[in-house]
Amino acid sequence: MNNAGAAAAGGATPAAKLVIDHLSYRYYLEREEREFLAFSDVSLTIGEGEFVCVVGPSGCGKTTLLNVVAGLLPYDEGRLTINGRTVNRPGTDRSMVFQNASLLPWRSALANVRYGMEMQRRFAGELMDRRAQELINLVGLSGFETRYPSELSGGMQQRVNLARALATDPDVLLMDEPFAALDAQTREFMQAELLKIWTQTRKTVLFITHQIDEAAFLADRIVVMGMRPGRIKQEFRVPFARPRALSLKRNPQFLALCDDIWRLIEEEAERINVIRGER
Amino acid sequence: MTSKVETVPAAAPAERPVRRRSFARRHEAAIYGTFAVVLLIAVWEFTWQMRWISPLFFSGPTAVALRFWELATTGSLLADAAYSGQNFFIGFFLALAVGVPLGVLLGWYRRLFLFCDPLVSALYAMPRIALYPLFIIWFGIGSGSKIVIVFLSAMLPILINTLAGVRNIDPDLLKAARAFCATDRQIFVTVALPYSVPFILTGVRQGVAHGLIGTIIGELFAGSEGIGYMISYAGQMFQTDTLLVGVVCTAAAGMVLTAAAERLRRRFQKWRPEHVGGQ
Numbered sequence: 001m002n003n004a005g006a007a008a009a010g011g012a013t014p015a016a017k018l019v020i021d022h023l024s025y026r027y028y029l030e031r032e033e034r035e036f037l038a039f040s041d042v043s044l045t046i047g048e049g050e051f052v053c054v055v056g057p058s059g060c061g062k063t064t065l066l067n068v069v070a071g072l073l074p075y076d077e078g079r080l081t082i083n084g085r086t087v088n089r090p091g092t093d094r095s096m097v098f099q100n101a102s103l104l105p106w107r108s109a110l111a112n113v114r115y116g117m118e119m120q121r122r123f124a125g126e127l128m129d130r131r132a133q134e135l136i137n138l139v140g141l142s143g144f145e146t147r148y149p150s151e152l153s154g155g156m157q158q159r160v161n162l163a164r165a166l167a168t169d170p171d172v173l174l175m176d177e178p179f180a181a182l183d184a185q186t187r188e189f190m191q192a193e194l195l196k197i198w199t200q201t202r203k204t205v206l207f208i209t210h211q212i213d214e215a216a217f218l219a220d221r222i223v224v225m226g227m228r229p230g231r232i233k234q235e236f237r238v239p240f241a242r243p244r245a246l247s248l249k250r251n252p253q254f255l256a257l258c259d260d261i262w263r264l265i266e267e268e269a270e271r272i273n274v275i276r277g278e279r
Numbered sequence: 280m281t282s283k284v285e286t287v288p289a290a291a292p293a294e295r296p297v298r299r300r301s302f303a304r305r306h307e308a309a310i311y312g313t314f315a316v317v318l319l320i321a322v323w324e325f326t327w328q329m330r331w332i333s334p335l336f337f338s339g340p341t342a343v344a345l346r347f348w349e350l351a352t353t354g355s356l357l358a359d360a361a362y363s364g365q366n367f368f369i370g371f372f373l374a375l376a377v378g379v380p381l382g383v384l385l386g387w388y389r390r391l392f393l394f395c396d397p398l399v400s401a402l403y404a405m406p407r408i409a410l411y412p413l414f415i416i417w418f419g420i421g422s423g424s425k426i427v428i429v430f431l432s433a434m435l436p437i438l439i440n441t442l443a444g445v446r447n448i449d450p451d452l453l454k455a456a457r458a459f460c461a462t463d464r465q466i467f468v469t470v471a472l473p474y475s476v477p478f479i480l481t482g483v484r485q486g487v488a489h490g491l492i493g494t495i496i497g498e499l500f501a502g503s504e505g506i507g508y509m510i511s512y513a514g515q516m517f518q519t520d521t522l523l524v525g526v527v528c529t530a531a532a533g534m535v536l537t538a539a540a541e542r543l544r545r546r547f548q549k550w551r552p553e554h555v556g557g558q
């Protein structure tokens with residue numbers, strides 16, 4: 001692992017959109033009266049329109065990293081810039097797709113999609129209605145506008161979650177294991193769907209997952225994180241052409257890439273002696 | 280349909296008209312409830328007609344009904360009911376006007392909560408009726424002291440439930456709101472308030488019950504008007520039928536008011552999934 005990041009720069013890199021620069025984050029553990037280093041010295045540059053996945057064993061600080069980038073956890077070590085501007089709190093330039101759908105249970109699907117726009121107060125009422133409907137259509141939920149979240153399946157809730165994030169037209173889309181809670185079939189399906197939607201919107205995406213095949217299927221670039229403390233171990237460029245079909249997952253080259261990444265993570269897990277049998 | 284998405288779950292829901300739930304199923308609550316009441320009255324009337332009950336100690340349904348008619352047409356029942364009702368409603372609405380805003384404030388501001396918690400807990404845990412003699416000294420034995428005891432009885436459950444609602448807000452919802460740059464005021468209006476409405480209405484329901492207890496006990500204690508007084512006076516005269524008229528009227532008022540509160544609660548919870556326990 002001492003060779004430099006496998007393919008940090010290959011070909012023409014697009015303009016940097018999101019720059020994470022030597023970022024660290026510490027939680028303060030109130031009961032133990034000490035700090036806990038969640039991740040340390042993370043540097044990562046994501047270009048305009050790039051789809052980057054972060055994988056790593058559970059507990060390595062992926063969610064924390066994403067929350068810091070979202071501005072939900074203020075950092076004090078390192079720097080974070082979007083479009084060249086330093087950010088340290090939530091902004092309209094980012095949208096988050098949460099691991100739990102986190103929808104307001106008393107709002108219909110359509111009203112939930114409107115929610116982010118309402119909070120940001122950047123869109124006129126009529127425009128919000130129109131956009132919300134467009135996004136509902138984009139994520140394939142036409143006909144379900146008036147359903148409450150409790151009346152939607154897990155996959156459909158995540159579609160609403162995604163639509164809500166896209167509705168505010170952010171520069172960067174932050175996604176935290178959005179499909180982790182779905183069954184295997186729905187998950188595959190949503191991955192394909194996400195790629196289709198991404199092709200239409202071309203957002204810059206930072207996507208967290210612990211599923212290697214998910215990362216390899218979706219990403220332009222995969223960042224592997226190690227733990228104790230969380231930090232970046234290695235980067236992989238994903239060479240497969242787009243548009244990608246689900247059949248890509250059976251391609252030997254694809255499987256080889258997954259294997260490489262898997263070995264790296266396994267090594268890491270072994271190193272700290274916490275193999276939890278999770279993939 | 281302009282959407283090009285051709286995914287399976289994306290199809291609009293089937294338009295087939297669904298069979299409405301049967302009459303029996305829709306009015307299940309009323310049917311079971313009525314059945315229980317009718318059964319109880321039938322058994323009671325039977326034992327009364329068999330003369331197993333001495334009128335000195337108890338009375339029968341027909342005797343109570345007759346007495347009710349007499350008191351309602353020629354006696355003071357209506358005046359007593361009006362007196363009790365007025366005290367109850369004034370006290371209850373004051374409780375609502377103070378309990379809800381105070382509960383929201385205590386739930387929202389941590390320090391205010393820490394400051395008020397001991398007092399609120401003490402008041403909630405003690406039988407408020409123990410303070411009634413004090414209120415008589417302060418406000419006299421007329422309506423004043425009775426309104427105060429109703430107010431205090433009803434206010435605490437409303438306050439406690441409202442507070443619990445605001446304090447238990449799903450942190451995921453707060454996180455989502457923050458990520459979309461919601462201000463504190465927006466979070467308050469779009470998350471905290473709607474989230475606590477069902478809690479507030481549970482408090483209202485309990486407040487109704489406690490307020491009625493306050494009304495009647497206040498009149499049992501002292502004074503010369505109201506349903507409580509009627510009950511107490513009839514007891515001293517061994518007029519069990521009159522006494523039971525008072526009891527039945529109180530029970531009926533309690534049922535109607537709690538049912539109204541429960542209805543209101545359901546109306547605000549139509550987004551909740553239906554009852555999932557055993558039938």
Ligand SMILES: Nc1ncnc2c1ncn2[C@@H]1O[C@H](COP(=O)(O)OP(=O)(O)O)[C@@H](O)[C@H]1O
Nearest residue numbers: 027028036038057058059060061062063064065
């Ligand atoms: N609120 C918190 N307070 C203290 N420690 C936390 C908190 N959230 C997460 N952690 C710790 O930080 C580490 C990284 O957590 P997380 O970012 O959730 O990991 P991942 O998403 O990769 O599974 C874990 O060891 C976890 O115990």
Ligand SMILES: [Mg+2]
Nearest residue numbers: 062063064177
């Ligand atoms: Mg996580």
